[in-house]
Amino acid sequence: MTPLSMLARMGAHPVPPTDPDVRDAGQAQVGGTRFAVWAPNASGVAVVGDFNGWDGRRHPMLPGDDGVWECFVPGVEPGALYKFELHDRHGHLLPLKSDPFARQFELPPATASVVCDDEPFPWGDDAWMQKRAEGQTPEAPMSIYEVHAGSWLDDAADLVMWRDTGPKLIRYARQMGFTHIELMPVTEHPFGGSWGYQPVGLFAPTSRYGTPGDFARFINDCHQAGLGVIMDWVPAHFPDDPHGLAHFDGTALFEHADPRQGLHPDWDTHIYNLGRNEVRAFLIASALHWLREFHVDALRVDAVASMLYLDYSREPGQWIPNRYGGNHNLDAIDFFRELHAAVEEHCPGTLLIAEESTAWPGVTATPENGGLGFDYKWNMGWMHDTLSYMQHDPVHRRHHHDAMTFGMVYAWSERFILPLSHDEVVHGKGALLNKMPGDVWQRFANLRAYFGFMWGHPGKKLLFMGGETGQPAEWDHDGSVDWDVLTQPLHAGLQRLVQDLNHMYCEVPALHATDHNPASFSWAVADDAQNSVFAFCRHHGDVNALIVSNMTPVQRVRYRIGVPAAGQWGEWLNTDASLYGGSNVGNFGGVETEPVPLHGHAQSIAITLPPLATLFFLHGTAPSNHHAEPTT
Numbered sequence: 001m002t003p004l005s006m007l008a009r010m011g012a013h014p015v016p017p018t019d020p021d022v023r024d025a026g027q028a029q030v031g032g033t034r035f036a037v038w039a040p041n042a043s044g045v046a047v048v049g050d051f052n053g054w055d056g057r058r059h060p061m062l063p064g065d066d067g068v069w070e071c072f073v074p075g076v077e078p079g080a081l082y083k084f085e086l087h088d089r090h091g092h093l094l095p096l097k098s099d100p101f102a103r104q105f106e107l108p109p110a111t112a113s114v115v116c117d118d119e120p121f122p123w124g125d126d127a128w129m130q131k132r133a134e135g136q137t138p139e140a141p142m143s144i145y146e147v148h149a150g151s152w153l154d155d156a157a158d159l160v161m162w163r164d165t166g167p168k169l170i171r172y173a174r175q176m177g178f179t180h181i182e183l184m185p186v187t188e189h190p191f192g193g194s195w196g197y198q199p200v201g202l203f204a205p206t207s208r209y210g211t212p213g214d215f216a217r218f219i220n221d222c223h224q225a226g227l228g229v230i231m232d233w234v235p236a237h238f239p240d241d242p243h244g245l246a247h248f249d250g251t252a253l254f255e256h257a258d259p260r261q262g263l264h265p266d267w268d269t270h271i272y273n274l275g276r277n278e279v280r281a282f283l284i285a286s287a288l289h290w291l292r293e294f295h296v297d298a299l300r301v302d303a304v305a306s307m308l309y310l311d312y313s314r315e316p317g318q319w320i321p322n323r324y325g326g327n328h329n330l331d332a333i334d335f336f337r338e339l340h341a342a343v344e345e346h347c348p349g350t351l352l353i354a355e356e357s358t359a360w361p362g363v364t365a366t367p368e369n370g371g372l373g374f375d376y377k378w379n380m381g382w383m384h385d386t387l388s389y390m391q392h393d394p395v396h397r398r399h400h401h402d403a404m405t406f407g408m409v410y411a412w413s414e415r416f417i418l419p420l421s422h423d424e425v426v427h428g429k430g431a432l433l434n435k436m437p438g439d440v441w442q443r444f445a446n447l448r449a450y451f452g453f454m455w456g457h458p459g460k461k462l463l464f465m466g467g468e469t470g471q472p473a474e475w476d477h478d479g480s481v482d483w484d485v486l487t488q489p490l491h492a493g494l495q496r497l498v499q500d501l502n503h504m505y506c507e508v509p510a511l512h513a514t515d516h517n518p519a520s521f522s523w524a525v526a527d528d529a530q531n532s533v534f535a536f537c538r539h540h541g542d543v544n545a546l547i548v549s550n551m552t553p554v555q556r557v558r559y560r561i562g563v564p565a566a567g568q569w570g571e572w573l574n575t576d577a578s579l580y581g582g583s584n585v586g587n588f589g590g591v592e593t594e595p596v597p598l599h600g601h602a603q604s605i606a607i608t609l610p611p612l613a614t615l616f617f618l619h620g621t622a623p624s625n626h627h628a629e630p631t632t
Contacts, residue, residue: 001066001278003285003342009068010036010285011101011203012115014078033076033115035084037099038278039249040067042086047071048096049082049112056085067278081112083243088250095242098200100254100282105188107207111243116204121216125223125295132297133349136228138415141512142460143502144230145178145468146421148195149186149209152465154480161209162218170218174225176468176495177502181222182230182300184422186215190241195422195477197302198269199234200244202286205294219295228297230353231290235283235335236303237269246270254279260320264306265313274307274331283335284342291347298351301374305357307332333372340366340373351375353417364415379416379459382407387424390450393437394532394552394612401529404453404551408536411458412518418459420467425475433470442553444470444490445582445612448497448575449549452614453534455501456547458515468498493581504573504616510540524548524561524599533609535561543620548609555585556609562599568592569605569617576610585610590617 001009017031035047045061051073052058061069061084076082083096098105102113123129134140153165173181185196188204196206205215219229238254240246245254255270256262262271273279290296306312311319311327322330343350354363354374365371389403425431436446447470455461466481470491473482485491505511514520524546525535532551537544544565550556563569570590576582585608593603607615 001068001281003281003288004346006101006281006285007289010038011099011103012082012113014076014115014118015072030074031077032072032074033080034070034072035061035082035099036068036070037061037084037101038068038282039084039086039253041089041251041253042069042249043089043091044087045069046085047073047082048085049076049080051076051080051082054083054096076115078115078117080115081106082115083112086249090250092250094247094250097248098243100245100248101203101285102188102201103203104212105201105204105207108188108190108192111190111200111241113201113204114207116212121213121220123216123220123295125220128223128226129295129349132228136297136349136351138516139509139513141179141506142417143178143505144180144182144417144460144462145173145176146182146184146419146462146464148184148422148465148475148477150192151475151477151480153483160214162214163210166214166218167221170222170225170227173227176499177506178227179506180228180230180297182462183232185232185234185302187234190239190244192477194239196232197234198237198239198267200238200241202234202283203289216294223295229295230298230300230351231296232302233287233290233299234302235272235286236307237264237267237271239269254282258320260314260318261310265318266306274329274335280335280338284339287339288342288346291343291350296350298353298375300353300355300378302355304336304354304363305360307335308356308360309358336372336374337367344373354378355380357381361413375415376417376460377414378419378421378462379407379414380419381410382416382457382459383419383421383424386450386453387420387435389551390446391435391437397532397551398529401527401532404534405523405526407457408521408523411521412516415516416459417462418454418457419462420454420464421462422464422475425464425466429474431471431474432467433472434474438553440490441581442612444494445553445576446551448494448580448582449551449612449614451494451498451501452547452573452575452616453549455505456511456536456538456545456549456614456616458521458538460512460515461505463498468495470494490581493579497575497580500573508540508543508545508618510538510543510545510618514538514540522564524563531556531559533559537564539564541620543618546617546619547614548607548617549614550609550611553611555611558606559609560596560598560604560606562597562601562604563593563619564601564603565619566593566595566603567619569619571615572618573616574610574613575615576613582613583610585613586615 046056048054061071086094099113103116104114106112187199188201189199353376357380362371363377385403436443535548574586578584591605596604598604
């Protein structure tokens with residue numbers, strides 16, 4: 001079966017009374033639901049549900065030559081609960097299984113699948129869909145707001161996330177200037193503490209946040225507001241819950257049988273057997289389902305490194321080499337290339353993003369050029385290096401200067417997204433604000449300077465919710481972003497800074513259109529470790545942007561930097577501005593060049609560097625300023 005034929009055939013599909021399939025069966029006056037499940041090693045399969053008293057004797061299924069069992073049950077309508085009752089090849093009864101292709105589930109901890117209406121959602125996002133491809137090219141700005149839907153806002157318990165809280169999230173993300181919302185996994189998952197990264201329903205949005213129709217409406221509203229939607233997607237592993245995929249028909253059907261291949265040592269989960277055609281088609285069908293049926297704009301593929309390496313988190317003797325004796329998972333490589341081809345064919349204009357934490361070459365290269373076919377890769381090395389640098393007391397930063405510059409050594413090897421993700425603010429790692437050293441004012445100043453450095457650096461941007469407000473506590477998936485902190489000026493100032501950084505980033509092509517072009521970047525000051533100063537230029541057409549960061553709490557007067565063009569360099573954004581909670585040290589709106597050669601240029605500027613701050617200077621056409629007050 002192909003992925004698309006799987007989507008059409010597998011799972012539960014309501015059939016109206018007038019459907020030709022029903023007429024041919026002599027049941028012209030009776031509608032119902034057609035069920036199909038892949039269980040090639042089962043000796044018997046039945047569909048059970050609230051329509052037959054969960055009695056497996058009532059509706060047995062018939063096997064096909066391809067291992068798919070099917071039946072039609074009259075009178076079963078959307079909303080009915082069901083599972084599959086299977087006997088293994090020896091006739092032993094297995095735990096009741098949820099439908100691997102279910103498009104809706106009961107609210108956890110209940111585990112039944114729900115017959116879902118096949119009626120298409122009435123989309124109203126034609127304008128977005130027609131322009132989506134050009135809005136998601138490497139030349140377009142991409143500033144991503146990463147969100148855990150269940151803990152963004154602690155609304156009343158009887159409210160539904162997509163329907164009631166979703167409009168507030170959309171309005172806020174739009175006001176803040178983000179281009180995309182990235183949702184941590186919303187596929188159905190039994191354990192909320194997995195944050196969705198241990199799913200059992202790869203075709204169903206979790207019922208925790210509403211119905212499939214509610215989710216579609218949320219995406220429709222995002223598109224109408226000019227926001228893209230990225231969804232975290234997990235093809236690396238699945239949990240061993242008895243109602244899920246594990247030993248589905250009494251054998252290792254979806255997973256590897258050998259624990260050296262089939263059990264993940266970090267998460268105690270099962271690993272998909274990507275060498276099996278049906279499993280690859282199952283996963284690709286899931287990807288196409290979200291991109292086609294729900295108009296999702298991009299999939300961020302989780303834990304790619306764990307899929308690529310056979311010895312990932314394993315000691316010698318705990319893994320099986322490939323046929324060449326190496327540690328590369330050749331089946332996973334083939335899977336990613338197949339995924340790329342399927343998405344390119346059936347969902348043009350959408351993106352695949354890899355969370356890949358190693359130096360695997362060619363993650364974002366095309367398969368024709370030996371790559372995996374992703375559009376972007378999270379730059380985990382940049383995140384870890386720069387966060388480590390920022391956590392040092394400024395007096396010691398001169399000894400770690402290269403942690404901030406090393407990212408440019410490999411910046412052009414892939415198309416990168418710079419992430420400050422949820423992984424960095426959980427499990428005792430502390431909130432971004434509290435990673436910063438110094439007193440309260442210095443912690444905020446450090447974080448403002450760091451955000452400025454990040455928004456100026458080549459690469460698309462991603463920020464996890466709460467980072468933009470300086471939330472002091474690390475993320476709690478059972479809680480909410482601490483919006484109350486915005487009554488305090490320093491927190492409100494940080495939020496305003498992120499808003500202005502986003503607007504500037506989107507308006508100035510030099511800051512986003514050249515992320516993949518090494519000729520568009522040049523260091524101005526890369527080696528001033530003693531003063532912990534970094535300065536670099538971004539170039540696009542006639543516009544030059546100069547980004548200067550001073551990572552010490554020392555004000556520096558007439559700090560001279562060579563620049564590539566003569567004339568006025570306007571100071572467009574200063575993270576030390578009082579508007580953001582800073583000390584308001586700056587350059588009175590801009591500086592004029594002087595004919596003093598420096599850094600390989602005939603002209604230079606002498607500027608005042610505020611303490612713990614990043615400055616943006618523009619030479620050429622400047623954008624408008626944005627200081628609208630964001631609201632939650």
